Amino acid sequence: xxxxxxxxxxxxxxxxxxxxxxxxxxxxxxxxxxxxxxxxxxxxxxxxxxxxxxxxxxxxxxxxxxxxxxxxxxxxxxxxxxxxxxxxxxxxxxxxxxxxxxxxxxxxxxxxxxxxxxxxxxxxxxxxxxxxxxxxxxxxxxxxxxxxxxxxxxxxxxxxxxxxxxxxxxxxxx
Numbered sequence: 001x002x003x004x005x006x007x008x009x010x011x012x013x014x015x016x017x018x019x020x021x022x023x024x025x026x027x028x029x030x031x032x033x034x035x036x037x038x039x040x041x042x043x044x045x046x047x048x049x050x051x052x053x054x055x056x057x058x059x060x061x062x063x064x065x066x067x068x069x070x071x072x073x074x075x076x077x078x079x080x081x082x083x084x085x086x087x088x089x090x091x092x093x094x095x096x097x098x099x100x101x102x103x104x105x106x107x108x109x110x111x112x113x114x115x116x117x118x119x120x121x122x123x124x125x126x127x128x129x130x131x132x133x134x135x136x137x138x139x140x141x142x143x144x145x146x147x148x149x150x151x152x153x154x155x156x157x158x159x160x161x162x163x164x165x166x167x168x169x170x171x172x173x174x
Contacts, residue, residue: 023102024146026061033068040068056097060106063089067110086110087120101134102144105151112160128160135172 033043047062066086073079090110093103108127114120131151134140141148155161156169
C-alpha cells in the first residue's frame with residue numbers, strides 16, 4: 001500500500017507542471033523559456049495539453065509556446081508551421097477573451113517583433129491603445145503588479161510609442 005501511494009505521489013509530481021492552473025506560474029515559465037531551445041520545448045510540453053475549455057490565457061500561452069519553437073527551429077518550413085499554429089492559438093484566445101490585457105500584450109509583443117513579410121502586424125496600434133488604457137486605469141497596478149510592470153517595461157522600450165506616450169509611461173514608473 002505504501003509503495004502504491006508513493007508511486008502515485010511520484011507520478012503526480014511529474015504531471016503537475018502539465019496542469020499548471022496559475023497564470024502567474026505559467027507566465028514565469030514562459031519568460032524563462034524565451035532564451036533556450038530546451039526550455040522552449042519544455043514549455044511547449046506543458047502547454048500541449050491545453051485544449052478547448054481551458055481559460056483563454058492558457059490558449060494564448062500555448063500559442064506563445066509555438067512562437068518560441070518557431071524562434072528556435074532551423075528548418076524554415078518548421079518555423080512557418082510553428083508560427084502559423086501560434087497565431088491560431090493566440091487569435092483564438094483573443095476571440096474568447098478580447099478584453100484580457102495579458103493576451104493583448106502577448107499579441108502586441110509578437111506583432112512588434114514579427115518580420116513584416118509574415119503579415120502579422122495589423123493590430124499593433126489597436127493593442128497599444130488598449131495597453132496604454134490598461135496601464136493608466138487607477139487600480140490596474142495593484143491587480144497584477146507583475147503584469148503591469150512587464151507591460152510598462154516593454155512599451156517603454158518599444159519604438160511604437162510616441163514621445164507623448166513615452167512621457168505618459170514615464171509618469172507611471174515607480
